[in-house]
Amino acid sequence: MIELKDIEFHYREGPFSLRVPALTIERGEQVAVIGPSGSGKTSLLNLIAGVLVPDAGEVRVGDNVLSRMDDAQRRAFRIARVGMVFQEFELLEYLQVWDNMLLPYRIHPALRLDEETRQSIRTLAERVGVGNFLHRFPRRLSQGERQRVAICRALGTRPDLILADEPTGNLDPATSQTIVDLLLEQAEHREATVLMVTHDHGLLDRFQRVVDLKDFPELDMEGGP
Amino acid sequence: MRDAFRLALAYMRYYIFRTLILVVCITIALLLPAAVNVLVKYYNRVMIVRAETTPLILGAPGSPGDLVMNTLYFKGRVDRRLSAVELKAAKDAGLVTVIPLHVGYTAQKVPIIGTSLDYFAFRNLRAAAGTLPQVLGDVVLGAAAARNLGMRTGDRLLSDQEKLYDISSTYPLRMKVTGVLADSQSPDDHAVFVDLKTAWVIEGIGHGHQAAETVKDPDLMIQAIGHNLVMSGAVVEYNEITGDNIDSYHFHGDPNSFPVSAMICVPPDAKSGTIFKARYFQNESVQAVVPARVVGELMDIVFRVKQFFDANFIMVLVSTSLFLVLVILLTVRIRRREFETLFKIGCARSTVAAIQVAELVLILAVSLVLAVGLLGGLFWYVVHVRMLLTG
Numbered sequence: 173m174i175e176l177k178d179i180e181f182h183y184r185e186g187p188f189s190l191r192v193p194a195l196t197i198e199r200g201e202q203v204a205v206i207g208p209s210g211s212g213k214t215s216l217l218n219l220i221a222g223v224l225v226p227d228a229g230e231v232r233v234g235d236n237v238l239s240r241m242d243d244a245q246r247r248a249f250r251i252a253r254v255g256m257v258f259q260e261f262e263l264l265e266y267l268q269v270w271d272n273m274l275l276p277y278r279i280h281p282a283l284r285l286d287e288e289t290r291q292s293i294r295t296l297a298e299r300v301g302v303g304n305f306l307h308r309f310p311r312r313l314s315q316g317e318r319q320r321v322a323i324c325r326a327l328g329t330r331p332d333l334i335l336a337d338e339p340t341g342n343l344d345p346a347t348s349q350t351i352v353d354l355l356l357e358q359a360e361h362r363e364a365t366v367l368m369v370t371h372d373h374g375l376l377d378r379f380q381r382v383v384d385l386k387d388f389p390e391l392d393m394e395g396g397p
Numbered sequence: 398m399r400d401a402f403r404l405a406l407a408y409m410r411y412y413i414f415r416t417l418i419l420v421v422c423i424t425i426a427l428l429l430p431a432a433v434n435v436l437v438k439y440y441n442r443v444m445i446v447r448a449e450t451t452p453l454i455l456g457a458p459g460s461p462g463d464l465v466m467n468t469l470y471f472k473g474r475v476d477r478r479l480s481a482v483e484l485k486a487a488k489d490a491g492l493v494t495v496i497p498l499h500v501g502y503t504a505q506k507v508p509i510i511g512t513s514l515d516y517f518a519f520r521n522l523r524a525a526a527g528t529l530p531q532v533l534g535d536v537v538l539g540a541a542a543a544r545n546l547g548m549r550t551g552d553r554l555l556s557d558q559e560k561l562y563d564i565s566s567t568y569p570l571r572m573k574v575t576g577v578l579a580d581s582q583s584p585d586d587h588a589v590f591v592d593l594k595t596a597w598v599i600e601g602i603g604h605g606h607q608a609a610e611t612v613k614d615p616d617l618m619i620q621a622i623g624h625n626l627v628m629s630g631a632v633v634e635y636n637e638i639t640g641d642n643i644d645s646y647h648f649h650g651d652p653n654s655f656p657v658s659a660m661i662c663v664p665p666d667a668k669s670g671t672i673f674k675a676r677y678f679q680n681e682s683v684q685a686v687v688p689a690r691v692v693g694e695l696m697d698i699v700f701r702v703k704q705f706f707d708a709n710f711i712m713v714l715v716s717t718s719l720f721l722v723l724v725i726l727l728t729v730r731i732r733r734r735e736f737e738t739l740f741k742i743g744c745a746r747s748t749v750a751a752i753q754v755a756e757l758v759l760i761l762a763v764s765l766v767l768a769v770g771l772l773g774g775l776f777w778y779v780v781h782v783r784m785l786l787t788g
Contacts (some may be wrong), residue, residue, distance in 0.1 A: 183755075218741075221741070223741050223777070244745065246643075247740075247741070247743045247744070247745055250741075250742070250743040251742060251743025251744075251745075254743075256741055256742060258741075262734070262735075262738040264738075265408075265411065266407050266408045266411030266412065267404075267407055267411075269405065272423060275739075275742065276742055276743065278400040278403065278404060279400065279404075279739055279742065279743070279744035279745075279748050280744065280745075280748075309411070346511055
């Protein structure tokens with residue numbers, strides 16, 4: 173379960189600030205986060221991931237109170253329990269698809285890459301339709317294929333929380349539907365909670381709940397990310 | 398750290414041209430000062446060792462540097478030469494072993510050194526195959542010279558004609574290779590050695606031809622004045638000394654005037670050496686030179702010039718280091734988004750730094766290995782192929 177209580181956050185530079193009095197997301201829930209540009213959707217995801225630390229309030233994910241953890245603990249939490257999917261895919265151009273999928277295992281000593289894990293990632297790649305591209309570089313893939321690889325990277329560590337920041341922002345409508353379906357299906361298969369920021373209202377019916385940042389009366393929307 | 402190196406290697410392989418440019422820049426910056434340093438030290442050692450093992454040289458007045466270079470390394474020419482009368486005088490003093498040297502002629506561009514058997518003993522040169530020169534017309538090859546000429550015992554070596562289009566000049570002499578010297582890692586490896594008298598034949602002071610008494614064609618005799626017979630140029634002159642014609646070889650002119658380039662003088666003890674040297678103090682027709690002193694002065698100049706190069710290389714290293722820092726800073730800037738993604742996924746900033754350090758280490762390691770390899774290759778090339786000083 174994710175719980176945000178009395179969250180206050182602002183960037184050092186700029187007038188932007190975000191207030192979330194209370195937000196609870198149940199384990200396994202699939203939630204879309206919407207809101208106008210600059211309303212703080214990405215900041216909200218980053219607070220839940222532990223990338224950002226609130227100025228006040230508490231972020232709790234399961235038994236972990238992120239707001240009380242130090243940087244190393246939050247990173248360890250993130251790599252072990254959170255899968256992140258980005259709008260621009262953020263694949264490393266110099267790594268082949270397979271190495272991109274294994275990236276979390278390469279950058280954190282806490283994750284062990286054994287044969288069973290390799291096999292499960294290989295199976296996942298087959299399931300999302302990139303099993304034949306494992307030794308290609310990202311530049312030789314279509315946008316949709318790249319996002320599939322990014323999803324594999326996010327799910328490869330078997331996270332129980334998936335945070336997706338406008339993963340369909342660069343995709344055509346048909347591909348967007350496929351990617352979201354794929355993401356939600358795989359998350360459900362793994363009983364993972366999903367929080368996905370989107371501008372595409374056509375995708376909202378696929379989610380169990382929609383959180384609109386406009387609904388937070390305390391939310392200050394003066395601008396910012 | 399292994400994964401940091403794996404990622405660094407993947408990055409370097411993907412951006413291979415960027416990597417190569419960096420590697421080439423660093424390799425050159427490392428190679429240049431190292432090469433100059435190693436080669437100067439090598440030449441210094443080669444030159445000093447040879448000079449220090451040669452106690453004293455007698456030569457005609459002129460540049461001591463030229464005399465030493467000509468006598469020790471068979472390089473260049475001396476302006477003036479000594480004559481056999483000075484050789485005899487030095488020998489007659491009875492204080493030192495006198496080894497004459499006749500340098501200046503070549504066979505297929507390889508220097509021909511006319512000397513006595515004492516030279517081989519003095520330089521610890523022994524024949525790896527065959528024998529040392531025994532009679533007029535014999536030649537023994539230095540190890541490298543034999544390799545380069547592709548010759549061995551029993552072959553024939555022709556001396557080079559001094560002036561190709563001068564038909565009145567001395568004919569080249571065809572010499573019999575009687576031996577090949579063992580490798581000595583010295584300039585001797587790149588020369589061929591003959592007896593002093595053979596050198597004089599090559600120079601044209603001595604020659605052999607059909608005996609005038611045996612000439613039956615009266616047209617070949619131009620004039621007879623008492624015992625002196627003036628023969629036509631059509632009389633057969635030998636260009637190879639053989640058992641059959643060796644007795645016909647003779648020298649013209651005053652034997653006391655026959656030239657030698659220099660003499661190496663080896664005293665049995667310090668006292669004899671000092672007395673002998675004193676004889677030539679302020680001598681106007683002969684100069685006595687201690688090679689170690691001359692080479693030492695020469696190397697002093699080289700090392701002074703090298704200091705300028707050293708300063709230059711330090712500046713090159715500094716500018717290359719700054720260039721490298723700039724590249725790293727720019728890389729960090731270009732890859733900021735990539736690093737941010739890594740951080741968001743859960744990578745520590747220290748791991749990102751480790752990836753960068755791994756890249757730097759790999760580039761430096763490859764450059765270092767390349768520089769060492771090239772330095773080794775260059776050293777081998779200079780020592781064995783170019784033979785700048787020894788050849």
